[in-house]
Amino acid sequence: MTRHFLRDDDLTPREQGEVLELALAFRDDRFIRTPLTGPRAVAVIFDKPTLRTQVSFLTGIAELGGYPLPVDGTLARIGVRESIADTARVLGRQVAAVVWRTHAQTRLEEMAALAGVPVVNALTDEFHPCQVLADLTTVAQHRGGVASLPGTTLAYVGDGANNMAHSYLLGGATAGLHVRVGTPAAALPDAAVVARATEIAAGTGGSVAVVHDLAEAVSDADVVATDTWTSMGQEDAGAGRERLFEPFRLDADALALARPGALVLHCLPAYRGKEITGDVLDGAQSVVWDEAENRLHAQKALLSFLLEHS
Numbered sequence: 001m002t003r004h005f006l007r008d009d010d011l012t013p014r015e016q017g018e019v020l021e022l023a024l025a026f027r028d029d030r031f032i033r034t035p036l037t038g039p040r041a042v043a044v045i046f047d048k049p050t051l052r053t054q055v056s057f058l059t060g061i062a063e064l065g066g067y068p069l070p071v072d073g074t075l076a077r078i079g080v081r082e083s084i085a086d087t088a089r090v091l092g093r094q095v096a097a098v099v100w101r102t103h104a105q106t107r108l109e110e111m112a113a114l115a116g117v118p119v120v121n122a123l124t125d126e127f128h129p130c131q132v133l134a135d136l137t138t139v140a141q142h143r144g145g146v147a148s149l150p151g152t153t154l155a156y157v158g159d160g161a162n163n164m165a166h167s168y169l170l171g172g173a174t175a176g177l178h179v180r181v182g183t184p185a186a187a188l189p190d191a192a193v194v195a196r197a198t199e200i201a202a203g204t205g206g207s208v209a210v211v212h213d214l215a216e217a218v219s220d221a222d223v224v225a226t227d228t229w230t231s232m233g234q235e236d237a238g239a240g241r242e243r244l245f246e247p248f249r250l251d252a253d254a255l256a257l258a259r260p261g262a263l264v265l266h267c268l269p270a271y272r273g274k275e276i277t278g279d280v281l282d283g284a285q286s287v288v289w290d291e292a293e294n295r296l297h298a299q300k301a302l303l304s305f306l307l308e309h310s
Contacts, residue, residue, distance in 0.1 A: 002310045004112045004119045005302055006105070008129040008170035009196060013204050015305070016136075016174050020146045022301035023137040023294065030300075035307045036066025040096040042303070044122070047073030047102040052268060053122050053130075056295035057099050064300055069095060079107060088114035097303060118306040120299075125231075126190075128163040131267045132171035133298040138291045139223055142263055150176030150205055155221035155258070157182040157214055157248045158275050159241075160189045164227040164267060169197035169208055176204040182217025183210065184244055214248050214257075221258040225265035226250045226275045242274065251277040255285065263287050 004010060011019060025032055036042065042061045046054065054070075061068040078087045084107055091098055092115035100108055101122035112119040121129055139154075140146045152175075156168045160183025169189060172179035179197070181189060189210060197208045211217050218224055229245040255262065264276075264286040272278040281288065 002116060002118060003306045005129060005306060006108050006112055006119065006121050007127045008132055008167050009174060009200060010129075011174065013174050013176070013200075016133075016171070017146050019133065019298070019301045019305050020137055020140055020149075020175075022304060023133070023298040024140060024146070026297040026300050027137075027141070027294070030063050030297075033300075033304050034063075034065030035304050036061060036064040036096060039065055039067040041067045041069045041094065042097045042099060043069045043071055043091050043095045045071040045073055045076070045078070045098065045100045045102070047078075047100075048123065050101055050122075052292055052295050053101055056299055057122065060296050060300040060303065063296075064303060066096065073102070078102075084110045085114050087111070088116075092116040096307065118303075118310050120302065120306070124163065126163055126166060127170075128167045128267065129171060130295065130299055130302065131164065132167040133302060134291055134294040135168075135225065135265050135267070136171060136175055137294040137298045138265065138287050139263060141290060141294070142287055143222070151178070152176075152223060153178040153180065153221045154223040154225060155180045155182060155217045156225045156227075157217050157250055157254070158226045158245055159183060159187050159229055159231070160210060161187045162227060162231050164225075165189050166193045168225065169193055170200065173197040173201040173204060173206045173208055176201075176206040178207045179209070180217045180221065181208075181210045182214050182248055183212065184248070185212050186244060214254055218254055218257045221262055223263045223265060224250060224255060224258050225267075227267055228269065228271055229275050245275065249275060249277070250280055252279055252283075255280055261285060265291055268292060 058068040
């Protein structure tokens with residue numbers, strides 16, 4: 001059976017732990033596994049702007065012994081010039097895996113249904129699961145390993161309806177975290193995602209909560225995360241969105257409500273003075289640069305897992 005990673009709960013808790021342990025091992029030795037030796041090609045498709053996704057996947061595929069094959073989504077025009085189904089059939093005969101950063105989750109699902117090789121979600125409008133793998137790797141790195149994750153409280157503040165909120169709910173619940181999403185009532189996570197995360201948490205000892213007060217979300221948290229208030233495609237609504245989310249800005253006063261030494265996460269790019277202040281992003285509790293590096297290690301671990309289990 002071909003394994004895919006389209007959303008965070010495509011990995012069981014045990015499998016997620018295996019991937020995170022391997023990610024930490026890759027931090028120590030970047031060449032401990034080379035499952036793409038050949039080199040075998042991996043198609044990496046970009047329909048959206050990218051920095052960390054591009055750098056980490058292209059570097060990681062090469063370090064796994066493979067050949068990263070970038071596909072410019074604006075040139076390929078997948079789903080417009082040529083159907084997703086036909087594209088999947090073409091790619092699946094020539095590459096070992098497909099990594100796709102795109103818009104609707106349904107596009108990724110159609111690719112996975114027909115490619116015949118592992119398909120990885122490098123970001124969609126609904127989920128950003130590779131980022132949350134990197135975030136969990138970062139927490140484990142700074143808090144005593146993967147075994148320390150269950151029982152950790154992670155507060156995410158800002159836009160509760162975006163892909164990061166959804167992936168924190170699913171990925172955090174899978175890791176046994178207590179996930180709190182602090183967001184305005186006008187920006188709630190998808191109800192189906194909350195229900196699925198609640199179901200997962202019941203089996204891992206974690207929990208999920210959606211609250212509408214910054215202090216309630218952040219109080220005594222071990223990890224505090226945020227994200228841009230304006231996701232790709234929402235730029236025209238900038239001023240209105242800023243007014244909506246200003247009460248959920250992560251500043252020094254908000255961080256002081258968390259546990260002493262709480263880690264600060266941001267998936268980047270960050271807009272200092274908006275969702276997070278510069279003193280917090282660049283402060284002693286921020287681990288965002290480790291977090292950015294861990295995209296490389298977590299994605300190498302994920303690709304190794306998918307290739308070895310497909």
